[in-house]
Amino acid sequence: MALDTLFRDLRYTLRTLRRDTAFTVFVVLIAALGIGASSTVFSVVNTLILRPLPFAEPEQLVWIANGDTAGLSGQTTQVGHMMDLRERTQSLSAIAGYFAFYGTGDNLLSGTGEPERLSGVPVSDNFFQVLGVQPQLGRFFSAEEVVWNGPGAVVLSDGFWRRRFAADPAIVGTSLTLNAEPHTVVGVLPASFDFGSVFAPGSHFDLYFPFPLAEQTDRWGNTMAMIGRLKPGVTVGQAEAGIRTLGARLTAEHPNRNRFGGHVTPLSERVSGRARLAVWVLAAAVGMVMLIVCANLSNLLLARTASRQKELAVRSALGAGRRRLIAQMLTESLVLAGAGAVLGIALAFAGTQALTQLDAMGIPLLRDVRTDGTALAFTVAMAAIAGILFGLAPAFQARSAAMHDSLKDATRGSTEGRSRRWVRSTLVVSEIAFACVLLVGAGLLVRSLVQVLDVDLGFQPAGAATIRVDPDSRYATREQQDAYIDEVLRRVREIPGLDAAGITEALPLGKNRTWGARAKGVTYERGQAPLAYPRMVSDGYFAAMGIPLIAGRDIAPTDTAATEPVMLVNETMARQLWPGQDPIGKSVLGPCAAERRVVGVVGDVRHLALEQSSGNEMYIPMRQCPDRPSHDLVVRSAMGAAPLASAVRQALKPVAPNLAGNDFRTLQELVDKAVSSRRFTVWLLAAFAGFALVLASLGIYALISYSVNQRRQEIGIRMAIGATTANIQRQIVGQTLVLTGIGVVIGAIAAWALARGMEGLLFEVSASDPRTFLGMLIVLTAVATLAGYLPARRASRIDPMVALRSDG
Incomplete structure (x- = not known):
């Protein structure tokens, strides 16, 4: 019986x-956009926060940091500390690590196809x-x-195996020439294993090498992520307490090593922590x-x-009770929500x-986001809840009415009941209030992005x-x-139209390590x-970089071993180590030599992040340091990127014939990548705010x-x-502004x-930034005024005689 009624x-x-x-x-499209957006953002939340990491028993995995936050060096430790921790820890069954100062594109594949x-x-x-x-396929590394x-x-x-070798299973046992070895x-x-997605968001990794643990690597300082x-x-x-105690003991036992504090967090928290706030903000927005x-x-x-009151009254007169009409209206809203869900799932997949x-946005696990069974279950639940929510008010409005009142053909002249008008006005006010919140949130993030x-x-x-x-095995x-460095610079500087060229082992906005920098004579x-x-x-x-020289001299080709x-040094380091003094001629006990004399001061550079001010930076002549993990050539020219890349490769072909074709980047690309995660969050929230504004304006327009x-x-x-056109328009627009004002205040x-x-x-914007709130007020007021003015203008053009006759 119940099924018959339902059908x-x-x-x-x-x-x-x-x-x-x-x-x-129209209803299905609006529902689909909302449900699709909700499902997509839920998939991100599920992947980043709710779903376990793609490892065995991930709840047992932890991240072990030094406890310091001074760049990557503070998040890592020396090899000696790691070896001792592995042997002496009582709370962990195993400790592993990776060399945290890997470089993007450090390995040149040659001898098989195009160098890459x-x-x-x-x-x-x-x-x-x-x-x-x-x-x-195959195995992992052996002891040998x-x-x-x-x-x-x-x-x-x-991914690399499939892309480069077409998933050939015979690849195991073959030899590849990497860095000429x-x-x-x-x-x-x-x-299922994606190192970059978990440990280095925004980066791809193709190769994994064995890292030999030995005390001699302590000379490199803090390098191992554990x-x-x-x-x-x-x-x-308990694990953190044990690691801290052991770390203090190791620090005391090895005065030649760096201090080790010890900070233990769940690996899942470490992975999601960098993007958790942004994801929750987007979830709240959707x-x-x-x-x-x-x-x-x-x-x-x-x-x-x-508009269907007469139809509903007829059904009531024919025996349909109040519950029956409510069930019918809820069925309609659920059918609409269900159709929206079907389209919304397609949008979520897309x-x-x-x-x-x-x-490349730098958001952890973004490559693993997918619309899985959990997301589909969420979407179905969301559709059901949405269908009930937007169907409740119409369902209760569809109650049986007195035959005499409902069957009167007076729909055009009748006035809306107070309760119904209150419900509709409340819904519009809530739309405006939610749109206000989203506009403020988007405005604050947009202003932060502009500041960045x-x-x-x-x-x-x-x-x-x-x-x-990088020099190959010939050097x-x-x-x-x-x-080789001299020859590379000589050749590229001969390129017509090239303004400057130089080499570095650490480009801005990349990996950063720290060294102790002790001013001579200070204890x-x-x-x-x-x-x-x-x-x-x-x-x-x-x-080549456009970094200004403030005082002293530049690095010269004659600065050799x-x-x-x-x-x-940069200005920040000059101020910190020698406040109020001239740093030129001062000495620092630092890397690559027992003592170095300061010969120049350059401007501060945001090497770490666009949002992070410069720390102490020391620039050392490359020819005076034997440990050079990488060589990045920087060139400056007014010519376009493509002809510049071609000219550089052609000039360097005699000394570097295996330059990879995929390795030429503009510095603007580095900057864009550094801000890509923030830009993604900003534009997604701005899109939600824009959608909310459109819906709120439609709600105002429909109500008026x-x-x-x-x-x-x-x-x-x-x-x-005697009422004038202006009187009618002012009254109706005024009604609009009253609702808008209430919604804006809330x-x-x-x-x-x-x-x-x-x-x-x-970033450099207050959460209560008055300009953002004022901008929100102006935008909402303008949109609401326009949404109310259109029906107001139509009302002012009503022919009084036609309106009066329509009630007869």
Whole structure:
């Protein structure tokens, strides 16, 4: 019996909706956009926060940091500390690590097809085992391979294996020429393992090398990023307490090492922490959008129900009770929501697919976002809830009415009941309030993005580009490598139209390590010496980058290992180490030499991030340092990127024939990538705010239009007794502004309270920024005025005689 009733309601609903195709299509589209957006953002939340990491027993995995936050060096530790922790920890069953100062494109593949720059990361012997990852082909590293000068071995990522070798299973055991050295492919990782997505968002990794653990690597300072697996029954807090105690003991036992503090957090928290706030802000935003959708559709259905009052009264007269009519109206709203859900799921699939193509944005696990079973269940639940929410008010309006009142053919002249008018007005006010919150949130983030893009970078990205020019195996000795640098610079500087060229081992907005920088003659307590970021650069680097020389001299080609150790410092380091003094001629105890004399001061550069001011930076002549992990050539020219790349490759072909074709980048690309994650969040929230504004304006327009239609007789009478067009328009627009004002006040208070929760996403903008709130007020008032003016103008053109006759 119940099923028969349900099927009858469904058949009746489908017939009714087919008769009003335009209304049905509009409602389904609005519902689909809201449901699709909600499902897409839920997929991000599910992947980043709710779903476990794609490792075995991920709840047992932890991130072990030094406890310091001074750049990447503070998040890592020395190899000696890591080895001792592995042997002596009582709370962790295993500790593994990877070399955190890998470089993008550090590895040149040659000898098989087109030369290609690949990104690889050295990992400890047990890294994959601690994560619980198994190779899909071959094996991981053997004990013989995890030693200094051992046989070259490499594990391939699934993506690289498929792209470069067409998923050939025979790749295991073959030899690849990487950086002019043979490496045997010992294994291929499964497709489910993506190092970059978890540990280095925005980066792709193709290769994994064995990192030999030995005390001698302590000379490199803090280089190892560590993960661990908890022993059964051990909590994260207990593990941290144990690691801190052990770290203090190790620090005391090894005065020659850096201090180790010890900070343990769940690996999932470490991965999601960098983007958690932005994701929750987007989730809150899409939730508000969905509530606006429900309010908007509820208002539309209220208007439609009012126009069907006669039909509903006839059904009531024929025996349909109140519950029966309510069930019928809820069936209609659920059918509309269900149709919206079907289209919304298609939009969600498209949205998540688009997100996976934006993995360079630096958002963790973005490549793993997908519309899975959990997301589909959420979408179905969201559709059901939405259908009930926007169907409740119309359902309760569809009550049985007195036959005498309802069957009167007076729909045009009747006036809307107070309760119905109150419900419709409340829905519109709520739409305005939610739109207000979203506009303020989007406005604050847009202003923050503008502030970020407006910061003084300290260098000039326009007109500059970079390409990796690491010397190959022909340049084995230090003298040969210095000669190579000289030849590279000589050749590129001969290119017509080239303004400047220089080489560095650390481009801005990339990886950063710190070294102790002790001013000569000053005594520091252990661990209290100033830290500085070392940059090894050649002559011409500052001109190529557009970094101003403030005082002293530039690095010269004659600054070699055979001459006095010198350095340049930035303004921040000059102020910190020698406040109120001239830094030129002062000495620093730093890297690559026991003592270096300061010969120049350059401007501050935002090397770490656009939002982060410069720290202490010391620029060391490249020819005076033997440890040069990479060589990035920077050139400055007014010619376009494509002809410049071609000219540089042609000029360097005799000395560097294997330059990768995919490695030429403009400095502006580096800046764009650094801000891409923030820009993504900003524009997504701005899109939600724009959608909310459109829906709110439609809600205002629909409400005022319906009100005008209900008051045609009243307006006709007023015009017949002398009311002017302007009087009518002012009254109706005034009604609009009253509703808008109430919504803005409520929304502004909510926005003021909620904006404090997103302060971590703001940059040099207050959460209560008056210009943002004023802009929101102006935009909402303008849009609401326009939405109210259109039906007001139509009302003022009503012919009084026609309006009066229509009631007869």
